[in-house]
Amino acid sequence: MSDLDLSLARAALDVTPPPGLGAQVEAIASRGMVAIRGDLTDAGFVAALQAATGCAVPEIRQSTQAGDTRVLWMSTDEVMVFCEWGAAPGIVEAFMEKAGDTHVLALDVSDARAVFRVSGEKAWRVLAKGAPVDLAPGQFGTGEIRRTRIATVAAGIVKTGDDEFEVFCFRSLAAYLWNWLCVGAGAESLSDL
Amino acid sequence: MLLIQCPACGVEAEETEFAAGGEAHIVRPGPGCTDAEWASYLFDRKNPRGVHYERWRHAFGCGKWFHMARHTHTLEVFGVYAADVLDPPQEIKDRIAERTAP
Amino acid sequence: MTRLANGGALIDRDTPVSFTFDGKQFRGVKGDTLASAMLANGVKLVNRSYKYHRPRGVVTSGPEEPNGLVNLGSGNRHEPNIRMTQIELFDGLEATSQNRYPSLRNDVGVLNAAASRLYPAGFYYKTFIHPRHAWKYLFEPMIRRIAGLGRAPTEADPDTYEHQYAFCDTLIAGGGASGLLAARRAGEAGGRVMLVEQTERLGGRLLVDDDAEIDGKPAREWVAEQVAALEAMENVTIRLRTCCSAAYDHGYALLYERRTDHTMPTGPRHRLWRVRTKQIIGATGMIERPIPFYGNDFPGVMLASAVRDYVKLWGVAPGQTTVLYTTNDDGYRTALALHEAGCKVAAILDSRADPAGLLVEQAKTAGITVHPSTGIGKTEGTKDGVTAIHTVPLGKGDDVALGEKIDCDCVAMAGGWSPVVHLYSHSGGKVMWDAGRAMYRPDPDNPPRDSSGEAYVRMVGGATGALTTQDVLTSAAGNGEGVSVHGPAEQPTASVWFTPSHGKAALGGKHFLDYQNDVTVADIRLAAREGFESVEHAKRYTTLGMATDQGKLSNINGHAILADTLGKAMPEVGTTTFRPPYTPISMGSIAGQQKGSLFKPFRQTALHEWHAEQGAEFEPVGDWRRPYRYQKGGEGRETSITREIRRVREKVGLLDASTLGKLIVRGPDAGKFLDLMYTNMMSTLKPGKCRYGLMCDDNGFLMDDGVVARLDEQTFLCHTTSGGSDRVHAWMEEWLQTEWFDLKVLTANVTEQWSQFAVAGPNARALLDRLEGDVDFAALPFMGFADGTLGGMPVRVFRISFSGELSYELATPTAFAVSLWELLLGSGDDLGVGPYGTEALHVLRAEKGFIVIGDETDGTVTPHDVGMSWAVSKKKEDFLGKRAMERPDLTRKGRKQLVGLLTEDPNFVLPDGAHALSADGTRAIGHVTSTYHSPTIKRSIAMALIEGGMDRMGEVLEIGIDRKTTVKAVIASPVFYDKDGARQNV
Known part of the structure; x- marks a missing residue:
């Protein structure tokens, strides 16, 4: 392959939040992602993931982290790596090489999804307007991931800090979910929640 | 609206996260079967008022198919179990026997 | 004025509030409801009844009000049928009376009352049966003008609404004596507790009926103490103006919060709480009869x-x-x-x-x-x-x-008092007749049950039938510590x-049961006499309990009259079903924030904004919005589409095909698996090559199609239709997880990772060759693909064609989509490059006789029916649809088959879906599936499914256009242009 010109890449969404919000919402400009499937308990899988990301296989519905790289539990046979955009092809290559003959699948899916950060004391209330999930403090812990829906959009919710969540959905629905989050984060609507 | 526990990811979630997949444990006959056997596989369903074994998928969640034993009238859930078994586990059969005893 | 000199626990006499009723200015005070304020102004007449237009005033002081319904607000905030007893007064409130003309005091509809002897129960059913056509044009419009309560608003609602999911261990519905005590006990026991109260105040009847001492304290003092204790508990949430509207299966409750109805709107007006709770305590009290x-x-x-x-x-x-x-x-x-x-x-x-x-x-x-x-x-x-x-x-x-x-x-x-048993009944709890207390009360042996079969709704207080404060509080304490009450003993x-x-009831006096629907004792008796003996039939015949109050005041009395008339006991007659919501909830609250642009999500490609800026007219394709055509200046549809088609046939066009589904299927058994999923053989495909594939379900009917590329020995990339990516991915997973779980195959949906563009037309290669990169386009054979770089961007190039022209499809990671698209467009002005939309795409493929799933197929069509027997393997032992295709109905002669139709008049384009008629004109023998004007062959073309069509080439058919007109068309090959495919193989 000839050299790539990464300056030609565009973010899923280039937006700034409207005024009058009671929680912070932002669209994360870029995020590398690798979808990895296989037998999560297989020694070859565990070793390949460790080698490629520095992370252990997360417990069910949890995530693990090493530096800027996080591994999210997606299903009984699937994890998702969050990394810097541009790092994904290297992780795929490292994982596949280390996995050798192990029956696995690793794909760079950095451009398939959009990621939003929702933060603030009422952040969980914003998400609870459309996600049928108990996100209340004390019920949903930092590092936990939940795949669910927000309104009618399939979404993943990761708690990244005390009052901070990352939300991801397919890129084609990014504009919809962004607008939905901005409405839900309205200060007046959060004032009595 | 039902509350369902996905046996794959352990999440207990409302029905809107799931997709119903109809009656469970229907055997797909081989290519050499009779027309009647094939028609039965395609079209015959029990639809009972009572205990029903059914297939569900955690569509908005982990994406996994599973089985559920449920009472179609009282909506009681007797248990959920893996998609790759041909018969309900004994403990679920026992629970059903206990819960539906006259 | 009838305001008393003293008293009024809820009002602040020093804060006047002004409002209008029927345009006239009135004054109330802070704390009033619209009902109390009107009474304070000495106005009792507030409404006209539904059927007889009788003058009516408020009957109650709460949400059970049947008479005091008004239009609230005006213009785009107009809302009908709002209960005055629940409207908290605020400055500037506007209300108007309903169901009267020209005015409340002088209503012409009152003539109905004079003639009321002529309008017994069932009058409409009996009278307007004949002649049948008169119903639609005469009777119904006339009745609709006379009848009805408030008028529906005509403008869009400017208010906002929202949902909130919540989870708790105990939800307590009702903030009266029993609700407060139950909440206190639940709060002390730990766990998350929600206490909701439909009014703005806690304490319920204890605020009025304060003649008992509780734990040695005056009732009001005891209430204040409980409220203070609950507010201090971190695990207890109290929400006022929030009604528990419904208790559904498995502990799902709906709470309707009227957030700003008592003031000028700030933020969402109503909030619908969607609560999952382990237990509901129904402290819903009683309603007087x-x-x-x-x-x-x-x-x-x-x-x-x-x-x-x-x-x-x-x-x-x-x-x-x-x-x-x-x-x-x-x-x-x-x-x-x-x-x-x-x-x-x-x-x-x-x-x-x-x-x-x-x-x-x-x-x-x-x-x-x-x-x-x-x-x-x-x-x-x-x-x-x-x-x-x-x-x-x-x-x-x-x-x-x-x-x-x-x-x-x-x-x-x-x-007498009726327990509010609604929440108990909503999801299957049973009620029982208590003859001693003359009431239906919850049957403790038949409660609503949760997913594990345990009772999850427990009623307490008045809702159980408890009549005295002592009994109310004893039931609310449950197993917890009780309270002592000293109050007056009461007789049964x-x-x-x-x-x-006066004299016999038959003398004609009206004894009203249901105020809102004007149902009288005589109506129920008439229903019983005419054979409507079931309580459900009597209800529908007389409309008892069918108004917006759902019979809160009327049902028990009505059922008692029915029982009496039939000479039966109350339990033999039974009661009608209590259905949610308890009181009406707004349509806005049901929609929540999903309205306007948030009503339904549409999927957009990375180029969506670019398309919009270029004048794209969008059309829905699955959940996607795709450019149908690009409008230039003020040109008409036909002009744009023709221009785009000619660009592809004569120069080079670009299509945003990013919506095509892209699924990765990998593993040692991937080939074997795809052989089961597709009708044709995929395991023999060589790495680096593409093959068009058909997918059927086990009925043997076509469900999807697309090009499959083998990326390496273990990995395939399966393209699906635009609407099919999620469905086909789920379909593959279903078979892998539930039937062929022994196969070692892993799948992934990468549809959105890759944006994909068709570069189609005789100049396609010339355009691509200009770009800096490492792909040898000339060397790439038809149905081959190659990975490489183009203009500094990663691409995967497929040599495939859906237009019949020389064509490449370029896939690039979606981050590069805009840059690659702009590079392509900017590199070939002299070659005539430009975009084309989905309508041009459809005409181009129809000219070539290519099918579209969903146009040529409708869930009853096999590959053989559309002339694609070549894509159905005879070698494979099994695949989805194989056995079904051997069923007699799928092999019989005379099935509908895909053919082309050429109209006798080349300029006449057949309507989509038009039926072809049998020779004697008595029967439809098929229908048109795709129909266009072809600018390429300059005539109308169509595809159709016609009985035995492939054996009827050259036959002339009559195609029905409307009831009177048919046109002639001749059956032809569905390939209208470049029959031997020379254009794509250059």
Whole structure:
């Protein structure tokens, strides 16, 4: 392959939040992602993931982290790596090489999804307007991931800090979910929640 | 609206996260079967008022198919179990026997 | 003015509030409801009834109100059928009365009442049957003009609404005495507790009926203590103005929060809480019953509890002189409250022969006359309200003479209490008739059950049928610590389901049961006589309980009348089903914030904004929005589409095909698996090559199609239709997880990772060759693909064609989509490069006879039917659809088959879906599936599914256009252009 010109890449969404919000919402400009499937308990899988990301296989519905790289539990046979955009092809290559003959699948899916950060004391209330999930403090812990829906959009919710969540959905629905989050984060609507 | 526990990811979630997949444990006959056997596989369903074994998928969640034993009238859930078994586990059969005893 | 000098626990007399009713300015005070404020202004007439247009006033002080319905707000905030008793007054509130013309006081509809003998139950059913066509054009429009309550708003609702999911261990519905105590006990036990109360205040009837001491404290003091304790508990959430509308299966409850209805709007108006709780405690209390007597609907005839609510909570006397008609001791509290407030109580009529007890004695001591075994036989009044009643002796049959006339301007009815059992019944709990207390109450042996079969709704307090404060609080304490209550003992109720009027009931006086739907005792009796004996039939025949109040006041009385008429006991008649919501909830709250642009999500490609800027007209394709055509200047549709088609046939066009599904299928068994999924053989595909594949379901019918590329020995990339990516991915996973779980295959949906563009037309290669990169386009064979770089961007190039032209599809990671698209467009002005939309795409493929799933197929079409037997493997032992295709119906002669149609008139384009007729014109033998004007061959072309079509080439068919017109078309090959495919193989 000839050299790539990464300056030609565009973010899923280039937006700034409207005024009058009671929680912070932002669209994360870029995020590398690798979808990895296989037998999560297989020694070859565990070793390949460790080698490629520095992370252990997360417990069910949890995530693990090493530096800027996080591994999210997606299903009984699937994890998702969050990394810097541009790092994904290297992780795929490292994982596949280390996995050798192990029956696995690793794909760079950095451009398939959009990621939003929702933060603030009422952040969980914003998400609870459309996600049928108990996100209340004390019920949903930092590092936990939940795949669910927000309104009618399939979404993943990761708690990244005390009052901070990352939300991801397919890129084609990014504009919809962004607008939905901005409405839900309205200060007046959060004032009595 | 039902509350369902996905046996794959352990999440207990409302029905809107799931997709119903109809009656469970229907055997797909081989290519050499009779027309009647094939028609039965395609079209015959029990639809009972009572205990029903059914297939569900955690569509908005982990994406996994599973089985559920449920009472179609009282909506009681007797248990959920893996998609790759041909018969309900004994403990679920026992629970059903206990819960539906006259 | 009827505002009392003293009293009014809820009002702030020093803060006046101004509002309008029917355009006229009124004043109330802070804390008033619209109902209390109108009464304080001395206005009793607030509405006209639904059927007879009788003058009506408020009957209750709460959400069960049947009469006091108004239009609230104006313009785009107009809302009909709002209960005045629930409207908290605020400055600037606008209300108008309903169901009257031209005005509330002079309503022409009252003529209905004069002719009411002509409108018995079932009148409409009986009268408007013939002639049939008159219903649509005459009767229905006429009836609709006369009938109905409020008018629906005509403008878009400017308010916002929202949902909130919540989870708790215990949800307590109702903030009265029992709800407060149950919440206290639940809060102390730990766990998350939500206490919701439909009004703006906690304490319920204890705020009015404060004659008991609880734990040695006055009732109000005890309430304040509980509220303070609950507010201090971190695990307890209290929400006022929030009604538990419904209790559904498995602990799912809907709470309807009226967030800003008591003020000018700030933020969402209503909030719908979607709660999952382990347990619901229904502390929903009771509703007092009216008593059926002649003329019991004059303004000023009210529930006894409501009368004392107005006196004690809002400092308003509903009348200057009141007659109390009671069936129990509790009614005496109203007489005592009025007396204490300085209002005259002209008489107490008690249905019981020997009323006794502390409350009765107190009334007698106050100098109020008590008439035992006496009821109200007749009422006199005007549209402004009741003016007098006539007594009648009870217990002496229906044919009795009226007694004395008593002047009054208010009648208080204490007909006994009905537990609010709705939440218990909503999801399967049963109620039982309690003859001793004359009420339906929850059957503790048949509660609603959760997913594990355990009871999850427990009713407490009045909702269980508990009548005294002691019993109410004992039931609420549950297993927790109880409280001691000292209050007056009460004697049993003697319910009166019907009070004889002057002479026999048949003399025509109206004894109203259902105020809102104008259903009388005579209507129920008529229904029973005419054979509508089931309570469900009687309900529908008479409309008893079918109005917006859902029979909260009327059902029990109506069912009792039905039982009496049929000579049956109450449990034999039964009761109708209680269905959610408890009180009406707004449509806006159901939608939540998903309205306008958030109503439904549409999927957009990375180029969506670019398309929009270029004048794209979008069309829905699955959940996607795709450019249908690009409009230039003011050109018409046909012009744009023709221009785009000619660009592809003559130069080079670009299509945003990013919506095509892209699925990765990998593993040692991937080939074997795809052989099962597709009708044709995929395992023999060589890495680096593509093959077009068909997918059927196990019925043998086509469900999807697309090009499959083998990326390496273990990895395939399967393209699906635009609408099919999620469906086909789920389909593959379904078979892998539930049937062929022994196969070692992993799948992934990478549809959105890759954006994909078709570069199609004779100049395609020339355009691509200009770009800097490492792909040898000339060397790439038809149905081959290559990975490489183009203009600094990663690409995967497929040599495939859906237009019949020389064509490449370029896939690039979506981050590069805009840059690659712009590079392509900017590199070939001289080559005539430009975009084309989905309509051009469809015409181009139709000219070539390529099918589209969903156009040429409809879920009953096999690959053989569309002439694609070549894509159905005969070698494979099994694949989805194989066995089905051997069924007799799928192999029989005469199935509909895909053919082309050429109209006799080359300029006439057949309508989509038009039917082809049999030779004798009696039968449809097929239909048109795709139809266009082809700019390439300059004539109309169509594809159609025609019975035995492939054997009928050259036959001329009549195609039905409308009821009278047919046109001729000849059956031809569906490939209209470049039949041997020379253009794509250059």
